[in-house]
Amino acid sequence: MRFSSKVKKCGLSPMRKFHPYAVAAKEAGKRIYHLNIGQPDIATPPQYFEAVRSFHQPVLAYAESPGMPVLIDAILRYYGKHGMQFSAGDVLITTGGSEALQIVFNCILDDGDEIIIPEPFYPNYNTMVNTCGAVIRPIHTSPEDGYFYADRARIEAAINERTRAIMCTNPGNPTGNVLSPEEMRMIADVAKEHELFLIGDEAYREFVYEEDAPLRSMGEFADAAENVIIIDTVSKRFSACGARIGCIISRNRELIGEALKYCQARLSVATLDQVASAALYDVGPEYFTAVKAEYKLRRDTVVSKLKSIPGVICESPKGAFYIMAALPVDDADKFQQWLLTDFDDNGDTVMFAPGGPFYATPGKGRNEIRIAYVLKQKDLERAMDLLALGIEAYNKR
Amino acid sequence: MRFSSKVKKCGLSPMRKFHPYAVAAKEAGKRIYHLNIGQPDIATPPQYFEAVRSFHQPVLAYAESPGMPVLIDAILRYYGKHGMQFSAGDVLITTGGSEALQIVFNCILDDGDEIIIPEPFYPNYNTMVNTCGAVIRPIHTSPEDGYFYADRARIEAAINERTRAIMCTNPGNPTGNVLSPEEMRMIADVAKEHELFLIGDEAYREFVYEEDAPLRSMGEFADAAENVIIIDTVSKRFSACGARIGCIISRNRELIGEALKYCQARLSVATLDQVASAALYDVGPEYFTAVKAEYKLRRDTVVSKLKSIPGVICESPKGAFYIMAALPVDDADKFQQWLLTDFDDNGDTVMFAPGGPFYATPGKGRNEIRIAYVLKQKDLERAMDLLALGIEAYNKR
Numbered sequence A, B: 001m002r003f004s005s006k007v008k009k010c011g012l013s014p015m016r017k018f019h020p021y022a023v024a025a026k027e028a029g030k031r032i033y034h035l036n037i038g039q040p041d042i043a044t045p046p047q048y049f050e051a052v053r054s055f056h057q058p059v060l061a062y063a064e065s066p067g068m069p070v071l072i073d074a075i076l077r078y079y080g081k082h083g084m085q086f087s088a089g090d091v092l093i094t095t096g097g098s099e100a101l102q103i104v105f106n107c108i109l110d111d112g113d114e115i116i117i118p119e120p121f122y123p124n125y126n127t128m129v130n131t132c133g134a135v136i137r138p139i140h141t142s143p144e145d146g147y148f149y150a151d152r153a154r155i156e157a158a159i160n161e162r163t164r165a166i167m168c169t170n171p172g173n174p175t176g177n178v179l180s181p182e183e184m185r186m187i188a189d190v191a192k193e194h195e196l197f198l199i200g201d202e203a204y205r206e207f208v209y210e211e212d213a214p215l216r217s218m219g220e221f222a223d224a225a226e227n228v229i230i231i232d233t234v235s236k237r238f239s240a241c242g243a244r245i246g247c248i249i250s251r252n253r254e255l256i257g258e259a260l261k262y263c264q265a266r267l268s269v270a271t272l273d274q275v276a277s278a279a280l281y282d283v284g285p286e287y288f289t290a291v292k293a294e295y296k297l298r299r300d301t302v303v304s305k306l307k308s309i310p311g312v313i314c315e316s317p318k319g320a321f322y323i324m325a326a327l328p329v330d331d332a333d334k335f336q337q338w339l340l341t342d343f344d345d346n347g348d349t350v351m352f353a354p355g356g357p358f359y360a361t362p363g364k365g366r367n368e369i370r371i372a373y374v375l376k377q378k379d380l381e382r383a384m385d386l387l388a389l390g391i392e393a394y395n396k397r
Helices: A019-027 A046-053 A069-081 A096-108 A124-130 A152-157 A181-193 A253-265 A271-280 A285-307 A332-341 A377-395 B019-027 B046-053 B069-081 B096-108 B124-131 B152-157 B181-193 B253-265 B271-280 B285-307 B332-341 B377-395
Strands: A031-034 A091-095 A114-118 A135-139 A163-169 A197-201 A228-233 A245-249 A322-326 A348-351 A368-372 B031-034 B091-095 B114-118 B135-139 B163-169 B197-201 B228-233 B245-249 B322-326 B348-351 B368-372
Touching (some): A031 A377, A046 A271, A046 B046, A069 A091, A069 A271, A091 A253, A096 A228, A124 B253, A163 A181, A181 A197, A253 B124, A271 B271, A285 A322, A332 A348, A332 A377, B019 B332, B069 B091, B096 B197, B096 B245, B124 B135, B152 B181, B181 B197, B245 B271, B285 B322, B332 B368, B332 B377, B348 B377
Parallel strands (some): A114 A163, B114 B163
Antiparallel strands (some): B228 B245, B322 B368
């Protein structure tokens, strides 16, 4: 029996590839500090569980294919509060931001098409783009440059006749980069001029650590209404990753019409999770203030610890809860495996995500890692100390 | 901006295409009896909601990409009870049976590939197969034949060098056909001989109305372990369509390995719905006995009402909760629209799904309809009387 050439091009998740070694290390009695997965430890707002408990319909029925009005309304109010006016017909609810991406890519990417994404990028984009028979054309960046990509010449150099879209993960995963309003405007202009879709994956929109920074979105550019597609999700915003509730937002009605075909084919998104996610939008600004303060503290801890390790290259990320750094090691993959199989400090070791799979360009990112700072302050400090001790011991082998 | 040629080949759901006319009819004060959507009115077992209410983890976290062990274990026990031994590595939990189908098709269908499906079939298969760049090769059937397709010569005639799989929806949607054990065995043999995947979409497995019929599955054929892929879901079994919990089951580990790439790329299936769906498997056999008795009564009502309408061709379906019938009208699409815009009996009218979109062969099914018998007995009787009155009035125009 044969398999699709497209699935053969895909790989398993780099965040999960060391899972067997981690299991063996735990069985050998080691404690592992996990910096490899972006699963926040912040409590999900109680509004979610209260809404779930007060659901009293006798039949758990299919929801509407485009999404439940109660959730769409909550999302429209949220965007309205931040100065963006959308209407119900601009929104399709999806099973997480992941399904939003899959549906959008399937709508706009054909065999041989290209989508421009700055590298390093979230590796699951590869599977989603490959499935459509398309490829990611990366914008090159470097750790020495702070992974800067918002340069018109560099973006335009990547555009050719097969380009269909530019995608910005903003704030960035894995880099934590945050585009300035001027950079966002420039990218929107490039998309308009070249008649490209501009996909804003804005899962980390709330997580920007500049004092009093207003929340930004590609949705602000009403003049690029036909180009802009926003990918959104409750996963990180409300620490509700397990709800699997996301959405596609676009004023391009043709795009929404095509995407609706997929939404109808998979019938609907989980009913209870939609009802409960609508309730999440009732949390007040004090929730975001507290969560942001906590992540900012963690970021500062990670950055100060990293900067104290000789040979590490990194800049303080402005947003999200990730940091990408170049380490003074030959190969981050080998180093990670060694940390699990050959290293411990008082029975403790640490896991991160090796950088290679975050790049489309072969060979890039080999000595880089992504750290997700999703642990409590004390655990984070210990994890970073383990990283420093590990680097020293690894290079002394 | 351009859209993918694949999405352009897809259409909106035929079950939902008359929605705007239905809205207008309701606004004009008409009451509509819905026989068009397979949304059961049976109460979801209380175990689901109890499990949801007793979930007390503070963080609603991502579940494991292949699915939560608690749900996989429940599914393994269910299959074990019915004589089929699978192991945890044979199962991947998905967002409904819909995602299970999408993932499987993406794994096995490449551009230009073919999958054999008897027509009429569930129209959403079209979107899922088109997305992969593949096409459905139908096995032809007819209403006069009771939509019979399990004939070796007819199946083998559809096989060519691009064929990758045979798919059986059993019990059938829209026909309600149920394969005999001998027919299932023959199809498994054909799949083995021609080295094809055999996909059993068994969403309606419990709904077989023969007295004391044991529950059947393509999973019984352990000798076709490499070929058989089962698509399963809690949607109809437990009247939990809004849970969006399904699964892929196969002993073909290479298939499971490829499918896991997709599962990891979309991270996980909703956590609460998995926990609650596991609890559904605690319902006792009395639940199924009562539900089956209720559907059998409804089936008998629909069949007897249909048979009393002159010119209708149909057979009593052996399973699922659908019936496909040929009506004495020129065009079921036009007839449906007329029922919404020009007909009522004391303010009442009726909706079904016109048959054309259930066929891959152009022009077929034009005078056929699918009825979902998911209404309470009294409403069902009224709906069928409205259909009879409608046909008479429509043909007298």
